[in-house]
Amino acid sequence: MARPSAPDDDAALRWDYLDDSSYLDPGAADAEPNDAAVGDVVSASDRGAVMDAQDAPATPEQPAPGLRLLTAAFAVVFVLWSVGWIISVGLVPISGPTLLIEVLYQFSEFLAIVASALWFAAVVALTPQHRLAPRLGWLTLGTLVLLPWPLVLGVAA
Amino acid sequence: MTRAHYGVAALLSIGAGWFVFDAVASLIAFPAALASQGDEPSVALWALLWAGVLLPVLLFAAAIVVGRRQALPRFALVTIVALATTAALRISLIAIAAGSTVL
DSSP, X not given: OOOOSSOOTTGGGOSOOTTOTTOOOXXXXXXXXXXXXXXXXXXXXXXXXXXXXXXXXXXXXXXXTTHHHHHHHHHHHHXXXXXXXXXXXXXXXXXXXXXXXXXHHHHHHHHHHHHHHHHHXXXXXXXXXXXXXXXXXXXXXXXXXXXXXHHXXXXXX | OOHHHHHHHXXXXXXXXXXXXXXXXXXXXXXXXXXXXXXXXXXHHHHHHHHHHHHHHHHHHHHHHHHTTSOHHHHHHHHHHHHHHHXXXXXXXXXXXXHHHHO
């Protein structure tokens, strides 16, 4: 809306005082052709200030360098560990004296198989993306703790 | 920690309790079985049997410490990971113990 050249007594009652640098055009982000008229009035520095004010709060934290590669490498290790545990459960036949204990043993074997995947999911969910050390530490700890010993001992024997 | 956190911890502690119960049963029965054959458990075997008793408690307590400031779904995930890790370590301990008795 063009500003009238003559003094306007009603200017204080409107929100279209375009020379005011604090004025934020709600349609400026759309960058439509209709904004050309506004661009004629607002100076380039004012427009830059308006764009900065709109863009500044939406800056996400960048992931640490190498984090995705590291996570992908550990994902491969944890998949291998899961396969190792599927084999390991077969190598250590455990049977309970009663049906209830047998069911509980079977469930614990299932938990052992999914432990690697659960550990990996928990570490990815809980560690921040912008810090490499916590994720590296927890994934390394999981790799050591969840080593499928029955398979390792079976291969070693 | 909220009431829901305590509820999830109490529910999942049943699983940890079962692992402790099973390990205590092994701690009593395994040396008795060896003794009936005129043999005694080695120090390494005693260490493995006691590790089976202590690990579920330590892992579950560590999970509560790690997850206590997290939202409920993440807290539940951490405690379930502790139970799953306990299950995996229990099978590892059985495999190592069986190997040590064979050796």
